[in-house]
Amino acid sequence: MITSSNKDQIYIGRQAGKEIHEKIKNAKKSVKIVSPYLSPDYIKDLLVLHKKNVEITLVTCDKIENNSYSDFKTSDLVKKEKIHDKKSGKMKKMLVKSFIWFLAVSVLLVILAFVFSILFIFAGIFFFLSMASLFSSFYILEYTFKYKPLFKIKVFDSTTGKNPRSTELVHSKIFVIDEEIAFLGSINFTYSGFKTHYETTIKVEDKNAVKDISHEVEMLYLSKDLKEKPVEDWLGSGG
Helix, strand or coil, X not given: CCCCCCCEEEEEEECCCHHHHHXXXXXXXXXXXXXXXXXXXXXXXXXXXXXXXXXXXXXXXXXXXXXXXXXXXXXXXXXXXXXXXXXXXXXXXXXXXXXXXXXXXXXXXXXXXXXXXXXXXXXXXXXXXXXXXXXXXXXXXXXXXXXXXXXXXXXXXXXXXXXXXXXXCCCCEEEEECCCEEEEECCCECHHHHHHCXXXXXXXXCHHHHHHHXXXXXXHHHCCCCCECCHHHHHHHCC
């Protein structure tokens, strides 16, 4: 992407990202973020915005982590949907019916065995079949779970790409707030990026440039050049 802007401000030094964080927390319509590294507590800020119906797009890479300094959990970012499996449900019902039928036959054979003792053997066989049906039904799940992000999240695998010999890392740091302001520079969406590291960022307010940058983030979110990590993968890696 190539664009131009005539309304820029440049921030260099520690806390160069102070305004970025303030703008994000006060967003009214939308926030788009590209950052390879994330701090859990800042992700919580996005969850707060999501509850206020602010549209969120987050592009990162490799993993979303928890840490001992925050109560954030990766599971906070997903909703769990139960998917019923009709075939498994029918199988489970069939096994339960088989259990009842085999057990009833077994009881009947035990009663009759007092007259014909050989029937004890068959009663044992049917009892075994009834127990096998019952235990088998316990291991059949009538549903599976599907995990879906609460908002637009893309976690790319930086070790994959068109050239498998190279590491194609999503290394850009981009912030677009309310489609009005964009920030570009070296700052990750992290505590150290915003507070302690010596960083550089450019604030862009030119409407056409912001529009171009926002579109580029959307294209990156939709990109197929890098392998996307399924929700289950980064959810598991985050603990």
